[in-house]
Amino acid sequence: MLVYNQEELVRFVEEAKQYARYGKVADYIPALGKADPNELSIAIYTPDGRVVDAGDVTVKVTLQSISKIIALALVLIDRGEDEVFHKVGMEPTDYPFHSIAKLEEKPAKPLNPMINAGALVVTSMIQGGSVSERLERLLAFVRRLAGNERISYSDEVARSEFETAFLNRSLCYFLKQHRIIDEDVEELMELYTKQCAIEMTCIDLARIGLVLALDGRDPHSSEPLMPLDVARICKTFMVTCGMYNSSGEFAIKVGIPAKSGVSGGILAAVPGRCGIGVFGPALDDKGNSLTGVKLLERLSKTYSLSIF
Ligand SMILES: NC(=O)CC[C@H](N)C(=O)O
Structure with missing residues (x-):
């Protein structure tokens, strides 16, 4: 079981936020242009039902x-x-x-x-x-x-x-x-x-990530919410295509099945260990959350989360 340290997570968020100035909020969907590029939040949901978070996790993010x-x-x-x-x-x-x-x-x-x-x-x-x-x-x-x-x-x-x-x-x-x-x-x-435009908080994102991490099972009841094969296919696509045309770089630097959206959200699933939801609307030139990727990179290195 992973026990994440809340204070450490807050520090990682503050560090990753420094990169917000290199990113840009998506504005080709005009309503997304209103987001604050300096926003950054994360929630980590573990199979024991614990949630560790940092940043404002009450903010809702559209899935895109x-x-x-x-x-x-x-x-x-x-x-x-x-x-x-x-x-x-x-x-x-x-x-x-x-x-x-x-x-x-x-x-x-x-x-x-x-x-x-x-x-x-x-x-x-x-x-x-x-x-x-x-x-x-x-x-x-x-x-x-x-x-x-x-x-x-x-x-x-x-x-x-x-x-x-x-x-x-x-x-x-x-x-x-x-x-x-x-x-x-x-x-x-x-x-x-x-x-x-379906919207939810980072905690909801993390919980969906956890279902995938648990091979499609509900973390509370263990009831299958999707067949194992479907969860496996989803996670495979998250690795090969989830971060668009920087999925290769993300696999090397972070190594976690993840899917991003131009709202700045990322849903990640660390097999058997946890689900992660991130929201950071400052995007890189591929359309991924720049601050979110930096944060996941830090987390992956600190807790050895890469699946490779
Ligand atoms: N990369 C994205 O998140 C794209 C989703 C967006 N709704 C679009 O179709 O353009």
């Missing part, structure tokens, strides 16, 4: 790309590996997360579910009769993973992205032309932007 891992788990449970990987690949890419370039090569199938093109395909596979029914199914799954019934989405952030997501719409039309998706693009964009 972190939602890609949760939507993938849901769709794998619903449809199985064969159907999902018929439409989206398993390979990392050194292209940015919103790139359209690779879709022009044959086959047009997106390289993996962690880039936007792949995530849009995954979201299109969420089952249900209407956008609101599909969103409710995803939210119900998120709430179970986080053990928090109050989780919902930010209407402001969802709307802000929906009104400005021309690049994501382009990806959808490309995918539709190549028959990888067939649903109405505006409906898919509504579901995707609401999915990305």
